[in-house]
Amino acid sequence: MNPKLTMNGREASFTQGQTILDVARVHGVRIPTLCHLEEARPTGLCRICVVEVEGEDQLLPACATPAGEGMNVHTASERVMVSRRTNLELLMATGYHSCPACEAAGDCRLQDLAYEFQLEEIHYPRVKGDFPTQDQKPLIYRDFSKCVLCGRCMAACDEIQVNLSIPYSFGRREDHGGPAGWYPLADPDLCVLCGECVQACPVGALLERKARGRGRTWEMTRVLATCPFGSVGCRVRLNLKDGRLVKVDGDKEAAPNRGRLCVMGRFLYDFVESEDRLTTPLIREDGELREASWEEALDLVAGKLREIIDRDGPDAIGGIAPAGSSNEDAFQMQKLFRAVIGTNNIDAARRSHAPAVEALAEVFGAGASTNALADVEQAAMILVVGSGAREAHPVAASFIKQAARSGAGLIVAEPAAGTLTEFAGLHLPVKEGDEAAFLNVLMRIVIDEGLYDQAYVQSKTTGFEVLKKSLEAYAPDRVARRFGVEAAVLEKAARQLAAAKPAVVVYGAGKCEPEKIRQAALAAANLQLLLGNVGVAGGGLTLLGGPCNAQGACDMGALPGFLPGGRKVGDAEARGIFEKAWQCILPQGPGLDTTGMAEALAEGRLKALYVSGENLAARANPNAARMAACLQAGGFVIAQDVLDNETTKLAHVVLPVTAWCEEEGTVTSAERRVSLSPKALQAPGQARPAWWIYKEIASRLGKTWPEASARQVWEEGVARLVPALAGVGYGRLAGDGLQWPVPDASHPGTARLHENGVFSKGKAAFTPAG
Numbered sequence: 074m075n076p077k078l079t080m081n082g083r084e085a086s087f088t089q090g091q092t093i094l095d096v097a098r099v100h101g102v103r104i105p106t107l108c109h110l111e112e113a114r115p116t117g118l119c120r121i122c123v124v125e126v127e128g129e130d131q132l133l134p135a136c137a138t139p140a141g142e143g144m145n146v147h148t149a150s151e152r153v154m155v156s157r158r159t160n161l162e163l164l165m166a167t168g169y170h171s172c173p174a175c176e177a178a179g180d181c182r183l184q185d186l187a188y189e190f191q192l193e194e195i196h197y198p199r200v201k202g203d204f205p206t207q208d209q210k211p212l213i214y215r216d217f218s219k220c221v222l223c224g225r226c227m228a229a230c231d232e233i234q235v236n237l238s239i240p241y242s243f244g245r246r247e248d249h250g251g252p253a254g255w256y257p258l259a260d261p262d263l264c265v266l267c268g269e270c271v272q273a274c275p276v277g278a279l280l281e282r283k284a285r286g287r288g289r290t291w292e293m294t295r296v297l298a299t300c301p302f303g304s305v306g307c308r309v310r311l312n313l314k315d316g317r318l319v320k321v322d323g324d325k326e327a328a329p330n331r332g333r334l335c336v337m338g339r340f341l342y343d344f345v346e347s348e349d350r351l352t353t354p355l356i357r358e359d360g361e362l363r364e365a366s367w368e369e370a371l372d373l374v375a376g377k378l379r380e381i382i383d384r385d386g387p388d389a390i391g392g393i394a395p396a397g398s399s400n401e402d403a404f405q406m407q408k409l410f411r412a413v414i415g416t417n418n419i420d421a422a423r424r425s426h427a428p429a430v431e432a433l434a435e436v437f438g439a440g441a442s443t444n445a446l447a448d449v450e451q452a453a454m455i456l457v458v459g460s461g462a463r464e465a466h467p468v469a470a471s472f473i474k475q476a477a478r479s480g481a482g483l484i485v486a487e488p489a490a491g492t493l494t495e496f497a498g499l500h501l502p503v504k505e506g507d508e509a510a511f512l513n514v515l516m517r518i519v520i521d522e523g524l525y526d527q528a529y530v531q532s533k534t535t536g537f538e539v540l541k542k543s544l545e546a547y548a549p550d551r552v553a554r555r556f557g558v559e560a561a562v563l564e565k566a567a568r569q570l571a572a573a574k575p576a577v578v579v580y581g582a583g584k585c586e587p588e589k590i591r592q593a594a595l596a597a598a599n600l601q602l603l604l605g606n607v608g609v610a611g612g613g614l615t616l617l618g619g620p621c622n623a624q625g626a627c628d629m630g631a632l633p634g635f636l637p638g639g640r641k642v643g644d645a646e647a648r649g650i651f652e653k654a655w656q657c658i659l660p661q662g663p664g665l666d667t668t669g670m671a672e673a674l675a676e677g678r679l680k681a682l683y684v685s686g687e688n689l690a691a692r693a694n695p696n697a698a699r700m701a702a703c704l705q706a707g708g709f710v711i712a713q714d715v716l717d718n719e720t721t722k723l724a725h726v727v728l729p730v731t732a733w734c735e736e737e738g739t740v741t742s743a744e745r746r747v748s749l750s751p752k753a754l755q756a757p758g759q760a761r762p763a764w765w766i767y768k769e770i771a772s773r774l775g776k777t778w779p780e781a782s783a784r785q786v787w788e789e790g791v792a793r794l795v796p797a798l799a800g801v802g803y804g805r806l807a808g809d810g811l812q813w814p815v816p817d818a819s820h821p822g823t824a825r826l827h828e829n830g831v832f833s834k835g836k837a838a839f840t841p842a843g
């Protein structure tokens with residue numbers, strides 16, 4: 074039976090560990106708060122939430138006081154209300170709270186409380202001037218004249234994002250000549266500009282600089298969308314005014330990120346209004362790109378493709394599909410290539426996610442992360458392999474750091490010490506590209522010492538002996554020398570991993586070569602099978618890599634060897650399903666991947682390359698110069714994109730496409746979560762949705778497609794042809810989305826694949842990696 078207390082004369086039950094505030098909320102009693110921050114430990118700083126507990130001399134902060142059996146609590150007695158009012162006045166006296174001009178007016182807890190308490194006079198002297206400032210242009214604006222020293226920013230930074238950028242001792246007020254206290258100045262060397270502190274600040278002391286003056290909170294409409302950058306699939310809230318995107322913030326209720334965002338998701342949304350937006354089709358003439366009509370550009374593209382198909386065959390054309398756009402975009406592009414042009418030369422996410430997807434399909438029978446990101450919270454041990462997990466996915470890293478703080482073991486194998494390694498029990502400096510060797514040596518030790526899960530291996534897998542043989546080349550002494558560590562460190566890592574159950578492996582590919590990514594993913598999958606960690610809560614393998622729809626592009630068949638839904642192009646039965654739906658004969662052999670297509674273009678074997686949403690020649694890419702040379706080698710290059718970039722500059726035809734939230738569409742995150750972003754903005758100029766562009770080209774090549782919206786592409790194409798997505802309709806995606814497989818309209822989605830070691834292909838297949 075649950076313990077009970079009395080609150081305002083009524084009995085209220087509670088569970089051990091709940092605070093008085095928790096109990097009040099559960100029982101519908103309102104206690105005002107200010108410094109309290111969900112997910113962070115209470116600090117009890119502001120004392121707005123004080124309550125009277127009979128028998129206690131002092132009023133107690135409800136947010137920081139555990140509920141106790143038999144307590145008699147008064148949440149709104151006269152003594153309580155007087156104290157709250159006094160505390161509120163003291164907070165108001167901390168600085169200059171000039172509401173009419175303050176950016177936060179309408180979205181300020183202090184203002185709300187002042188209204189609630191009808192606070193017209195403050196009986197305490199205001200703290201005077203010399204407020205510290207910190208300039209983090211152009212992103213964060215700090216105005217400490219409005220800071221009420223509530224500590225929420227510090228808690229958000231320290232406990233939610235776990236960046237530890239706002240130390241208590243940093244920027245103490247006494248250093249600025251004032252009374253004892255502190256100002257929450259971030260250490261610029263540690264701050265990653267995630268903006269969690271801005272989101273947590275209850276007043277106008279921390280603001281997004283770009284959004285200042287662009288709209289009050291009550292003037293904005295808010296809609297949920299999915300971040301267009303990383304593969305975690307963070308849900309974001311768009312704040313819109315007069316058809317423009319004013320700012321983006323997180324939604325605490327939304328999975329998988331629970332309100333957390335990184336610098337890109339929170340602040341780089343304004344690319345939609347960039348001066349580099351492509352707003353009209355362009356055609357190269359006399360060496361220069363000139364503006365053209367859609368009719369002219371599409372006629373030219375279709376005419377060129379027809380000419381090449383007739384003269385050189387369909388395999389002389391290649392397509393690179395976007396991994397940062399929608400599922401509908403990737404699906405229609407691969408359909409254009411397979412069903413209309415007649416080639417499997419279609420690829421996406423090759424330098425991030427696709428090779429790992431292909432590897433997991435080989436081992437497990439499903440090419441995707443096995444577990445949800447939230448599973449790290451249930452893991453006894455987390456092994457992070459590759460630098461991509463930390464660098465490119467700070468939100469995922471924040472959950473890992475929190476889990477490590479809560480007691481999970483953490484082993485990090487990445488080249489340099491970084492934010493994650495500070496929380497790790499072991500850091501192994503494994504260089505990019507050496508991940509497979511590292512995982513192989515761990516397996517060798519686990520097998521040699523008999524630490525593997527023999528029952529699991531025997532009943533759930535095939536190929537153990539072949540794997541064991543392949544590991545003979547990975548003697549710990551030799552591999553340890555290569556990594557510059559003692560063999561004993563590798564042994565320690567292997568023993569710790571084997572001893573902790575469940576253990577999850579998080580693999581972040583970084584900027585590796587595709588084949589290295591494939592090998593690392595194979596090895597990670599083998600390791601988890603060996604330890605019996607696949608199909609269990611807190612276990613499995615989580616891939617983190619690539620742009621927002623890297624997984625979705627693979628699911629949609631934007632791969633040279635796989636049809637939508639992950640069946641191989643050589644599978645006649647699978648081909649038959651698509652041939653019937655699309656009224657065509659599909660090509661049988663695997664096509665070229667991205668690198669293969671670029672090289673074939675350079676050698677003249679490929680006569681045309683259609684690059685959609687992928688800046689192949691981006692200066693930041695490790696092989697940018699080679700890619701630029703391939704694109705300039707003489708083949709016909711079509712570039713379809715949102716922004717002008719190094720690749721569009723080299724193209725013969727440039728097609729401007731709508732950006733994120735200018736057309737509705739779905740993406741699929743690294744944890745297989747399909748979510749919907751709405752059409753919330755108008756596209757500039759003549760930018761058009763991708764589905765429309767492919768439909769127009771198909772029509773000029775003699776195929777009439779009926780779909781007249783992204784929704785129709787999904788519901789009449791994807792959902793009908795991909796069994797794992799059959800139960801996903803747009804109508805079910807209003808909230809957090811659904812994790813596939815979702816076989817029918819009543820299925821709730823699947824957080825964990827291969828539950829209890831049951832694999833769709835019967836047994837999982839160890840596949841040696843090297």
Ligand code: SF4
Nearest residue numbers: 230264265267268270
């Ligand atoms: S922006 Fe992020 S890292 Fe920087 S101080 Fe704020 S919460 Fe900490």
Ligand code: SF4
Nearest residue numbers: 220221223224226274
């Ligand atoms: S900056 Fe904001 S969140 Fe941080 S202590 Fe001041 S008022 Fe609180």
Ligand code: FES
Nearest residue numbers: 108117119120136
């Ligand atoms: S909300 Fe409880 S002390 Fe501030």
